Amino acid sequence: MKNVHSGIDHLDFLLVIEAVLAHRTITRAAQALDVSQSALSHTLTRLRERLGDPLFVRVGGEMQPTPLVARLADPIGRSLRIIRDEVLSAPEFDPATTTRVYNICVGEVGAFVIVPRVVRLLRERAPHARVVVLDLARHEIGSALEDGRLDVVIGYYPELKTSIYQQLLFTRTFVGIVRDDNPHIGQRLTLRQLRSVSIVRSPGTNAINRWLDSKLSGADRADIVMEMPYVMALAPILAETDWMGIVTEELVPAFRKLAPLRPVDLPTDLPRISVRQHWHRRFKDDVPNRFIRQVVYDAINKP
Structure with a gap:
């Protein structure tokens, strides 16, 4: 035969x-x-x-x-x-009845700023679906998207390879943040003034940290008085000191609810960070995956 x-x-x-x-x-x-x-x-x-x-x-x-x-x-x-x-005969995806569990990866700032808006909209469109928020190491994210352990990743990940699709959500800018009555720091800082400011730094703001290291090095290096791994912990620390933190602008309203703080304008050549959602090409046309991507986009970009 x-x-x-x-x-x-x-x-x-x-x-x-x-x-x-x-x-x-x-x-x-x-x-x-x-x-x-x-x-x-x-x-x-x-x-x-x-x-x-x-x-x-x-x-x-x-x-x-x-x-x-x-x-x-x-x-x-x-x-x-x-x-x-x-x-x-597999049932069609129905947002109104699905019990799908979506695995989303975000960092600390994204969990604080983005996830509440996503969850609120998801409850309107798919009331029985759930979100699990994960914070994987950066080197694990590509493989987790590929094998389906993650549905989407939200944040700044320029290192992800071409098999990962992406969509721009918004662009971040950075501001300084200090306590309201800080007597040493005004409403705006030049690069020269920034050299004399005591800064609390967080690994959660990698882009601004790299900028500081490149602009202020050698004898003129930035005065980093503390390294704090938790971005949200900056609020009470700054409220009790004359130090300054540097955060993305969307965090300012949240910080001001936590402590009496005010923003400070920084030099104009600060980096701007594009925040995107990422997914693997395997799931480009997968209906449940397309649904959660639309929810994420609408939660960020529609009133």
Whole structure:
């Protein structure tokens, strides 16, 4: 027998064999498959050539299976039942009823600023869906998107490879933040003035940290008085000192609710950071994934 895999559509193979077995004539099998009789005959001819077997032999007014088809009848039936019951009949995605759990990766700032807005909109559009927020190491994110452990990642990740798709959500700028009655820092700082300011720095603001290191180095390096791994912890620390933190502008309202703080304008050549949501190309057309991406985008960009 010839190679079964050489240029034949396996689903066509299954459907044609099933239809002729069930109806025993080319005419009735073609009607059941909603194709022309000539099209079915052509497909059957191709199958005979590929498999090196007549498959069906006319006996009286019916097409009777050869021993090869008789042996294949049961596994063909099982295969098609699986396809119909578990693949073709899979329920469509319905936001109103889905219980899907979405895994979203954000950093600390994103969890504070973005996630509440996403959750609020998700509850409106998909009330039974849930969000799990993860904070993976940067080197794990690409593989987690690829294998489906993460649905989307939100933040600044320029290192992600080309197999990751992305969408711009907004652009961040940075500001200084100090206590309201700080006597040493005014409303605006020049680069020269920045050299004399005591700064509390957080790894959560990597872009501004790199900028500080490049602009203020050597004898003129920035006066970093504390390294604080938790961005939100800056608020009470700054409220009790004459130090300054540097945060993204969208955090200022939240910080002012936590402590009596005010923003400070910084030099105009500060970096601007593009915050994007990222997903793997495997899930580009996946309906549930497209849904959560739209929720994220609308939560950020629509009032």
